[in-house]
Amino acid sequence: MKPKPYKTHITEQKQRKILEVANEFFLKYGYKKTSLQMIVKQTGGSLATIYKVFGNKEDLFQKVIEFNGQKFIETMNQIFIQNMDSDLNLNEYLYNIGLHLIREVLKANNIAFLRLMILEGYGNQSFIETFRRSSDSMVFSIVSQGIKHYNSEQSLNLKDEEIERCARLFIHLIIESYWFDSLLDSNYQPPKDDKIQEDLKRAVKFFMLYLKYYKEI
Structure with missing residues (x-):
């Protein structure tokens, strides 16, 4: 048998x-x-x-990175679709998508996993590459799609490479300081929501000025 x-x-x-x-x-x-x-x-x-x-364990950790990235991106995609289906101007879109992005980044589990992934990434570069592919590049894609949409709707006259540069700038403006502080401070406590909204409004205003005058910079 x-x-x-x-x-x-x-x-x-x-x-x-x-x-x-x-x-x-x-x-x-x-x-x-x-x-x-x-x-x-x-x-x-x-x-x-x-x-x-x-x-093996390394492969499983890669899958966990992708799993976390997928959950993060699914949430952001839902917000993106909701905003694209509504009658918002570019300023309102950037504020809404930015606020949800910051809130997701500052969730305790997301901060903890980012710390772990960065720590282990120093010894294994493939972990960093997986994170970039599953999370970072996807966030960039979502923000780029939004700017591309408004570029067409509002005749911003941005070329494709300029859209990509603008998307990167916007992401850095709104979340870089939070990431930096949360990684360095083991006792990090996210700011209150009203402080986040105040900082975000300032970042969006700065970004809108950049869009208006970037060709002169």
């Missing part, structure tokens, strides 16, 4: 459970102190299944 073939298929729900538990353990214990055996014990199944579906 032939032995039954080993089944490697697991449901999407099971895969998601493994990724969620792995994410929780990586954040709690760090990358080096988290083992695949710990994850298997929490999720059930077998170590062989983890290896077959996700690969």
